[in-house]
Amino acid sequence: MDLRSHLQAGQVIPAQPLALDADRRFSARHQRAITRYYVAAGVGGLAVGVHSTQFEIREPQHGLFKPVLELAARTIDEELARAPRAFIKIAGVCGRTAQAVGEAELARSLGYQAGLLSLSAFKNDTEDAMIAHCARVAEVLPVIGFYLQPAAGGRLLGYSFWRRFAEIRNVIAIKIAPFNRYQTIDVVRAIVESGRDDVVLYTGNDDSIVVDLLTPFSFEAGGRRVTRRIAGGLLGHWGVWTKRAVELLEEIKVARMSGALDATWLTRAIAVTDMNAALFDAANGFRGCIPGILEVLRRQGLVPSVHCLNPHEVLSPGQAEELTRVAQAYPELVDDAFVAANRERWLS
Template sequence: MNLRQHFLAGQVMPAHPLALDRNRKFSEKHQRALTRYQLASGVGGLAVAVHSTQFEIREPQHGLLRPVLELAAETARVELAASPRDVALIAGICGKTPQATAEAELAKSFGYHAGLVSMAAFKTEPESEIIAHIRAIGQIIPVVGFYLQPAVGGRVFSYAFWRQFAEIPEVIAIKIAPFNRYQTIDVVRAITAAGRDDLALYTGNDDTIVTDLLTPFVFAQDGRVVTRRIIGGLLGHWGVWTHAAVNLFQRIKIAREKSSVDASWFSLANAVTDMNAALFDSANKFHGCIPGILEVLRRQGLIETNYCLNPHEVLSPGQAEELTRVCAAYPELIDDDFVAQHRDHWLR
């Protein structure tokens, strides 16, 4: 697989949730089923050990980083051997440089193709220190940058930071997820100014998925007009209703080749955002984000519980009802029938 070309082609890359049983223990059976489900849905990548997989997997009392990474990679290899195609395995990488480089080495040892690097550990450090951090990780594994929204632990970065970031040769893509249009444009403009046509832009803005994927970003650069696009998505939202997301993305790829976008896409964009509000619990500052994802999968029978490693992470009051509402309101954006048809096979 040519990794850069694979990213540049535009892919659906869901974040991988974590399956816990009724005793709040890791369920390998259900975790395998989640990997099989996402692969059967037609995704072009899997992001493992990221926010949706729960950062707590790294804590010593759980010790789940290695088994989660290994199980996803092993399951993917078996499934793809039976039905070969290109799928990028992306490992979440966290912490300061010693921890992050160790995680990058671990991911590489299991056959992961790239690392999605969280910069949340750098709360107040100068941006130059973070650039050095990314360079160090890039010596081990290709890097997918990650602009994380401040509401869930990220920080705001300058245009100059992203301009420097784009000059790191080992960066193959950037997940743009500040949930902020000004900051989103900063990243796209910086990559354009750097002339990095080989660097893929992916949306992580779960509040504006469809709009991001349909928008041409047009800038004047060196006396010419340059258009860049956010070419695909690496999203927590796509960890559920994944088959429907792949179908929607294929329609988007066709629509953005046209000279104008039909107005119906704006209504659909709002529908996806409405669904995300319920899923990610935006009304309660995203407190129920991970339980919301797990609740959808639990209702579909893919996992046993909506439990998190942190027992205090639970659905917010009214969130379950909101999930019921959006599923009923937008049946074309869910994939319950697809899951029901294949669930027993995935749970074998």
């Protein structure tokens, strides 16, 4: 499989959450079920060991980074053996350079084809230091850049950084997730002006999924106007209601091909963003974003609890009610019936 071509075709790539039981112990059975759910829903890849999986899995007292990556890779391979198709396994890669290189080497040994590279450990470093770090990790594993919003632990990364980042040959994609239109434009313009048409753009802007996917971004580069699109999404939001996400992206691809967009897409865009506001707890600075994902999966019977490894990471007051409201308001975006029809097999 050619990774760049697969990504350029536009894929739904969920960020995998972590399944813990009522005693905050890892539940391999439920973790396996979540992975089976995503494959059955038709996703084109899965990101494991990322923010939604909880960065705490790396802490020695938990020791879950390798077990979680191993289980996801094995489950994906087992499911795809029944119905082979193209699929990308992406591992989260974090920390300073020594740690990140070690994580990339582990991921590669487990069959992961790319690393989603977090720069959260470089909050006070120079641009030169960050570029050198990215280049070193890219020597081990193809890299997907990650513009993570500061509210979730990221830092501001301007046009200059992304223009230089594009010069790293083993960069295959960028997840754009600053939750900010100005900063989103910085990334797209930098890639266009770099001349790299093989660096695929993916949205991580969970607050603007549909608009990102429908927008043609057009900039001057090399004396001509170049238009690029965001091909697909690598999203925490798509860790729930995933079957509907796959269907939505396919509809968007058809709409993009038509060249004419009906205004109802703007209404649908607001519906998805409204759902994300409840899911990610936007009203409270995204504090409940991971518990929000888990609460949807708990209601569907795919995880046993909304517990996180950090006991202070909980649903915010009123968040559960908001999740009920949006699920009732937008039933066309909810896949409860699909989950209910397959849950017992996934949990077996």
